[in-house]
Amino acid sequence: MNQHHGMTLIVKNTTRLVSGFIAVFGVYVALTGHLSPGGGFAGGVILASAGILVVLAFGREFSQRLVTETQYHLYDSSAMAAMIILALLGYLAGGFFVNFMNATSPQSVGESVGRLNSGGTIPLFNLAILVKVAGGLAGVFLALAAFRAGGRSQGADAPSVALPGGAGEKED
Amino acid sequence: MGMELFILMLIAFMLAASLIAIETRDLLSSVIAMGAVGFALSVIDLLAGAPDLAITQVVVEVVSLILLVRVVTAREETQPVPSDALRTAVTLLAGGIFLAVAFFAFGGAGGGATVPPFGQPVLTSANPGVSADYLARTAEQTGASNVVMAIVLDYRAYDTLGEATVIFVSILGAYAILRRVGRRKEARA
Structure with missing residues (x-):
């Protein structure tokens, strides 16, 4: 398995065809989480698996040109902050985590049950969890891939880099 | 069946x-x-x-x-764990505790409280029946048609916040272990 140039042409072409659909399906599962089975966590993992597929097929340098680990971490953190801000906005209706846009409250923006913009803050939380989980998982996978490749290329001049805990210094 | x-x-x-x-x-x-x-x-x-x-x-x-x-x-590094007397004893002890707990949980001693039968969880059979209440009032109270999501993100959203925090912290820990800045410094020194 060549780390730097990815896998074979067949895998690359299949990834080129499929990864976009996987990402769209992840977003769909998260956005309709309040209507059908699914939700932000499952959708986030599906979206992250699209990124993981790109890392596996094209190698880490190509995927770092698309999105770097730092950017993934930024998505992760900002979605966490958005979740807490959304929970704090519940004080508009009386308390932490109160669904201030649901069917019975005066700020309600929802249509009838079963439409996409029903459910008040539930779809917004799903969206935040989608970005959070996708950013976190894909970023950690990219960091793992980058770590392994880094250890291999530095192998000549820095044979065994000591890390506390002994995590992963024996690639070569 | x-x-x-x-x-x-x-x-x-x-x-x-x-x-x-x-x-x-x-x-x-x-x-x-x-x-x-x-x-x-x-x-x-x-x-x-x-x-x-x-x-x-x-x-x-x-x-x-x-x-x-x-x-x-x-x-590829596998180290088969050698089996010794202490390990076997701990395993047998854990198995025995599990069997004893299962015996009492399924009413083996003739006691009152047991595990509810399959398909009848506690929340439906207990007296207030909060499960039926969720099913009946989720649509009017939250507007969501997926009751599971309404419970996870509205009725018990604190739980979800805790779960999200756990994921966030574990991913932070992974980044801290895998970061490249510290590696480069140590490699130069």
């Missing part, structure tokens, strides 16, 4: 696969047996009427299997 039998067969499969995962010497076989356990669990979720859980279980299992296979194929 037929479905219960199928679930029991799946549980037997999961037990066999987890024994293989523990006992095999080859790390890759162990990881794949772990994956088999997870996929069987997702089928059980689907049969028991929990499609939300089944979707999440399948997806997480796929991603974790990819990660573990990648990690395992990168390094």
Whole structure:
């Protein structure tokens, strides 16, 4: 398995065809989480698996040109902050985590049950969890891939880099 | 009853696969047996009427299997754990405690409180019946038609916040271990 140039042409072409659909399906599962089975966590993992597929097929340098680990971490953190801000906005209706846009409250923006913009803050939380989980998982996978490749290329001049805990210094 | 039998067969499969995962010497076989356990669990979720859980279980299992296979194929070092008397004693003790707890939980001593029968969880059979209340009032109170999401993100959103915090902290920890800045500094020194 060549780390730097990815896998074979067949895998690359299949990834080129499929990864976009996987990402769209992840977003769909998260956005309709309040209507059908699914939700932000499952959708986030599906979206992250699209990124993981790109890392596996094209190698880490190509995927770092698309999105770097730092950017993934930024998505992760900002979605966490958005979740807490959304929970704090519940004080508009009386308390932490109160669904201030649901069917019975005066700020309600929802249509009838079963439409996409029903459910008040539930779809917004799903969206935040989608970005959070996708950013976190894909970023950690990219960091793992980058770590392994880094250890291999530095192998000549820095044979065994000591890390506390002994995590992963024996690639070569 | 037929479905219960199928679930029991799946549980037997999961037990066999987890024994293989523990006992095999080859790390890759162990990881794949772990994956088999997870996929069987997702089928059980689907049969028991929990499609939300089944979707999440399948997806997480796929991603974790990819990660573990990648990690395992990168390094081949297996150290078989030598079995000694203490280890065997602890295993037997844990098995005995489990059997005793299961005996009392299923009413073996003729006591009152037991595990409710399959298909009748506590929340439906207990006196206030909060489960029926969720089913009846979710649509008018939250406007969501998926009751599971309404419970997870509205009625018990604190739980979800805690879960999200756990994921966030574990990912922060992974970044801290895997960061490249510290590695470069140590390599130069």
